[in-house]
Amino acid sequence: MAYQPPRQGLAAQIIDVAVLLVMTVGALYLPLYLGLAGAAKNPQPIDNPTWEALGQNAAEQAQWQALGITDPAAANDIITARFDYSFSWAALIIMAVLVIGYFVLVVRLSDKEYREVIDERFGGQ
């Protein structure tokens, strides 16, 4: 016999949407709001910057000027900023476990649900 799902009232539907919204905004927006997210690009400005000291040749200097940056001091932070790519193996392992674990979890639970779907759709065929 086909599975008959329970009826869901309007209030319960609203609660379900609210739960999803809270999860979305909570997981994605909260780290931003708390300043925990983001790639730190650290400027390492040099003293008394000149275009030459910043490694910019004549053509590049013309490009900076065309972009409205005529003073090398104004470009100092942009040119010297670098990402920090040092990472720990622990972080890499945590990431791998999370990603692989997530897909294993979803595929296994999906398979359980899928068997119910196939049984109901095809019956004893």
Next chain:
Amino acid sequence: MTVTSVPSGAPIPGTAGQGQRLQLLRVLGPGHVWALGVGIVLVGEYMGWNFSVGKGGMIAGLVACWLAGLLYTCVAMIDSEVTSTVAAAGGQYAQAKHIVGPLMAFNVGLFLVMAYTMLEAANAITIGFLLDTVAGLQGHEGLNQQPFIILTVMFLAWLNYRGVLATLTFNLVITAIAFLAIIILFVAVQLGASAVPLEFSAVTTDPLPYGWLGIIAALHFGLWYYLGIEGTCQAAEEVRSPARSLPYGTMAGIMTLLIAATLTWYVCSGLIPWEYLGQAGTPLFDAARVTGSTPLMVLLFVGTIFSTLASANGCINDASRAWFSMGRDRYLPIWFGAVHPKYRTPYRSIVFLVPIALIFALGAPLDQVVTFSILSGLLGYTFMTFNMVMFRRKWPLGTIKRGYVHPFHPLPAILLLAICSATYFAVLLGYGSQLISMMCFYILASLWFHFWRYRFVRRGDQFTMPWPRPIGY
């Protein structure tokens, strides 16, 4: 063709109750499919891709562009086979439902909604930023960007609310203009229209500022060149001939984007110092500024505005279709599964997603929003790898009618998985906390669905294709 209504066993509140389900209109051709795919993605040439140069340098940016192109070629090949066979609204969502199972489908639906909604937010941010930049050039510093961001999202949501044909015809026109603007900039610069010459000395003097690690790191934003091309599948229920239009439109789209991405890298890397390019908000417009040519500046301003509008427009279209499909299947409250009685659009889903896009457009930096979109896309591409393998195992060639069969299986799936793995590592380099928070979100959402929401789902309705029983079940 205009489909009015068909019998259904699952009436949807707001549209039915009369035992019938309104359907989406089948009015789109291959040109619209191309416009939907390229329209969503072309903005990737106008903003965002250049952060890959910031993460790895000029050479890394180019390698990332081509590696990501390879990844998306695999995506387009796989998608063309599966979607031309599972032609239903929701694209990859409908594929997951028929091939892996309901929970996977719920997750894929969320990937699509998050990727497109965040991309929509990124587009709105870019429009605000560009208008602020142009206002500054005209001597009006400190323009308030927020009203323009809100106006953009609201206008496009209204357009989507009114009908898919008008929406995607609008996209077709403005996407073509935005693509043409890139070609014109490239040709004009080659013909010497720039006051400042192309300069590639950084390729030899500072080729890899972060070493080889920079190439992997750059892959993160390299995806942005093409992210969203798989959105062509969302229109599966609204194209006149899915088996022909979807593979044709998708493959033509990826070829268009490969050309546009390479031209964009060439012009921008030659005209803008890589350190500036790596953090620029509107790189193609900046390249036009460097040429000193007012007509080129105006053209690239228009191109940037049009590409962001086209992208946001396509994103609203796709995200709402995915949300609508989940509502219709009761993965979400069924209230979202309603079709507008007059315009035949998933109007409740369109309206519901507007505030979510605005929360991120108004409150998060561009690179963070882009990263959220990329991560959801990346999870979706990972899904495609094992989905393709399961599809061929459960229904081997010859057992069901396929609109298109992609060659060299399982090579594209293996290659796709390898590039996806490298890209996860690339995201970890610099944006690890976003990756972890996003994974936590999807794990929590999965548990919520399996242990609570799934009870409202009709089991047998989750398999609607006229296929034989899958092998092994």
